[in-house]
Amino acid sequence: MRTLVIVAHPNIATSRVNSSWLNSLVNEKKFKIKNLIELYPNYAFDIDQEQQDLSEAERIILQFPLFWYSCPAILKKWMDDVFTPGFAYARHGDKLKGKELMLCISVGAPEDGYRATGFNNFTLDELLRPFQQTANYIKARFLPPFIFYQSVFATDEQIADSTRAMVNHVTGACEPPSITYEKLLLSAEAMNIALVS
Numbered sequence: 001m002r003t004l005v006i007v008a009h010p011n012i013a014t015s016r017v018n019s020s021w022l023n024s025l026v027n028e029k030k031f032k033i034k035n036l037i038e039l040y041p042n043y044a045f046d047i048d049q050e051q052q053d054l055s056e057a058e059r060i061i062l063q064f065p066l067f068w069y070s071c072p073a074i075l076k077k078w079m080d081d082v083f084t085p086g087f088a089y090a091r092h093g094d095k096l097k098g099k100e101l102m103l104c105i106s107v108g109a110p111e112d113g114y115r116a117t118g119f120n121n122f123t124l125d126e127l128l129r130p131f132q133q134t135a136n137y138i139k140a141r142f143l144p145p146f147i148f149y150q151s152v153f154a155t156d157e158q159i160a161d162s163t164r165a166m167v168n169h170v171t172g173a174c175e176p177p178s179i180t181y182e183k184l185l186l187s188a189e190a191m192n193i194a195l196v197s
């Protein structure tokens with residue numbers, strides 16, 4: 001599996017979580033890794049190069065800290081500039097079709113805050129809809145994201161654990177959920193339970 005990791009942290013020098021993930025991915029030596037702020041401190045992307053790297057990848061990882069319930073500006077601009085018509089969408093824009101897209105995100109607040117009635121009101125699944133729909137629009141397959149909550153309060157040990165879990169997630173099979181509605185109906189039938197549909 002050819003995996004491309006786009007690391008989008010505007011201040012990786014002060015990062016605890018994303019820098020740990022980045023170092024560990026580099027040590028694995030099996031990923032193509034692009035640290036955007038190092039390559040493009042002025043956010044002036046080499047669009048041809050970025051598109052070529054994307055074209056060669058089978059799985060694309062977008063790694064970033066959650067900033068204002070979304071991605072940092074450097075990743076938003078990268079997407080705006082690189083996902084062009086004719087490349088990612090519109091006429092002949094099928095170069096990302098069928099590729100896997102995965103988000104790996106560090107989130108400052110605890111998971112408990114991200115739900116209805118929690119202080120952030122919405123789940124991460126809800127807040128990440130624009131990324132999911134972007135994947136749909138470019139005909140990529142949106143994989144389950146890796147989310148590390150409470151990143152700003154994490155101990156070194158928790159960060160080390162998150163790093164191992166993140167690398168596993170990035171390399172994992174990421175099959176679609178095993179429970180389909182059809183399977184649910186079959187089990188219900190076997191158990192003689194009537195489901196209202």
Ligand SMILES: Cc1cc2nc3c(=O)[nH]c(=O)nc-3n(C[C@H](O)[C@H](O)[C@H](O)COP(=O)(O)O)c2cc1C
Pocket residue numbers: 009014015016017018019065066067068069070106107108109151152
């Ligand atoms: C500009 C900015 C915006 C942030 N917005 C959020 C946010 O919306 N939700 C949240 O839970 N954490 C937020 N945070 C906290 C970051 O997600 C947190 O600092 C980051 O995940 C830590 O990762 P790092 O150690 O790699 O920097 C924000 C931090 C900054 C600097």
